[in-house]
Amino acid sequence: MAKTLFEKIWDTHVVKTIDGGPAVLYIDKHFIHEVTSPQAFAGLKKRGISVFRPKQIVATADHNVPTIHQELPIKEELSRLQVDTLKKNCAEFGIELYGLGHPFQGIVHVIGPELGITQPGMTIVCGDSHTSTHGAFGSIAFGIGTSEVEMVMATQCLLQTKPKLMRINVEGKLNNGVVSKDIILYIIAQISAAGATGFAVEFAGSAIRALSMEARMTICNMSIEMGARCGMIAPDETTFHYLKGRLFAPQGINFDEKIAYWSTLYSDEAAKFDKEININAADIEPMITYGTNPGMGIGVSGHVPELSEINEKEKPSFEKSLLYMGLQPGTNIKGKKVDYVFIGSCTNSRIEDLRMVASFVKGKKKADNVEVWVVPGSKQVEKQAIEEGINKIFEEAGFNLRQPGCSACLGMNEDKIPAGKYCISTSNRNFEGRQGPNARTMLASPLTAAAAAITGEVTDVRELI
Amino acid sequence: MSKSINIIKSTAVPVNIENVDTDQIIPARFLKATTREGFGENLFRDWRYNSDGQPKKDFILNNPTYHGKILVAAKNFGCGSSREHAAWAIKDFGFDVVVSSFFADIFKNNALNNFLLPVTVGDDFLQKIFSAVEKNPETEIEVSLEKQTISIPETGEQDRFDINNYKKTCLLNGYDDIDYLLSIKNEIEKFETSTN
């Protein structure tokens, strides 16, 4: 029978199906971090049980870590307690931890792929909604809550109901200045922040195939921003090439054998999806959000919608959102002054993102009215950036290159955007208060963010390249 | 955490805002605890309090006219981050049921795992609840998990909601998924050997 990519992986991981209920799904890899794991460990202790398969779990500290002076103890007491608790729990339960100071430390969704832990055909979970990132390798990867973290620790399984399946085909060539972040912001703007709720989404089409692995991760990362259970892309030569030689990827003859299997992971021609959406790559321009959910995106050359363009039922949320953002309906977004530029987060903090920004800003200087933070996704990205001299380029441009972590993506650690300030951010969420109480976030690609860093305002990067 | 639920009859608190994300339910800076308790204090923190900690008068949770065990929310409730702290905060505040016309996936699972019942109703019925409660804050809403119904006894209006049978049994009896999975550990081990 013809199967989708999702079904091929799902079917081989179902231990059993409960009558009239969910399936028991076997989980290959489980990532954990300091924020969503302590109560799960506490739960195990309360039940008096151990971790079932500690070797299938990898831990890191990312959400609460400072991004300067990581060699010093964390100042904030509760953050420090969480990071220390993770350390203790990992030691007690025999789990590998890439904590602060470890050469592999970084944002959980950056380190999994770069270490070769994330592989095609796997089921992967983490107590973090952006686990969807790992689907870029052709795996089923999704975020879970803390009770489910405990479940996976206890049994390496989860109870799951099979989601509906959607395919989004992006065909054609991207315009100059348009990158993968723009593709996903465009898709979310088209289908809304809840447009894929209940679905597992496969991204396909020539424009997706043409993307690098890191660019694909950016797309799958934000599947959750349209409500999707997970996002995925069929593995191909690009995937295999990326994985080859990575520390935890299969090596030598094993690798070749794996490729034979991985090559079978694609949606069969006759496979059925519950929904298909077609996007023309040429329609996409550099995108930016103006509101407080990721579906509120427009092309940089566009304008904030007029009240008359919004349907009646959505008017109250639209107005609430604009009030928060301090924007007027119908105004142009281009030329809007910005105060902060944040280049980082599990969406856009990989080496290619940093390279893209560096090659654009080389020889340029940031505008006086902006503060620019560049936060690499991991220690390895940081190291590579230094080896390639990217740090010098940033320094000359007046950018502040910091140490790895989630940083200003979520207003939890020390890096917060002050109230009322505008921040162009390469992260994934523009919710009220996401980057700090009353901070105003505009989501964009690393290129669009870099352009704003140079001009001090929302800029159409196409005019500068 | 109170285990096992069936019939809940209570007044309700209407939060008529669409796309409420979990960052609003509980902002990230309050996620630093290592236990499950006490999150109710910071439920809807930035909507409920000014930056100086004074309650915002116009936010519904600060209006004593509205109280009860049922939170009535607008479409796409619980989107965004997977933080289970959102479900803990709502439960800890004293709610046993959240009603909406549309829930985000992860939030729904998290709620179910904490014996907080997410009830999905049709758009029209949701509007009926909003207007009934807004007109008279003492209006009671009755939810029966057993019958999978939600009603406004005063007007006799009623809607049905879906829940899968397995979860229903768990909630009615106070079972949790981990107990179940632990009970089939042999099968899980067998599965591991067969796929290796």
Ligand code: SF4
């Ligand atoms: S970078 Fe942001 S979105 Fe990604 S894991 Fe960290 S907090 Fe979550």
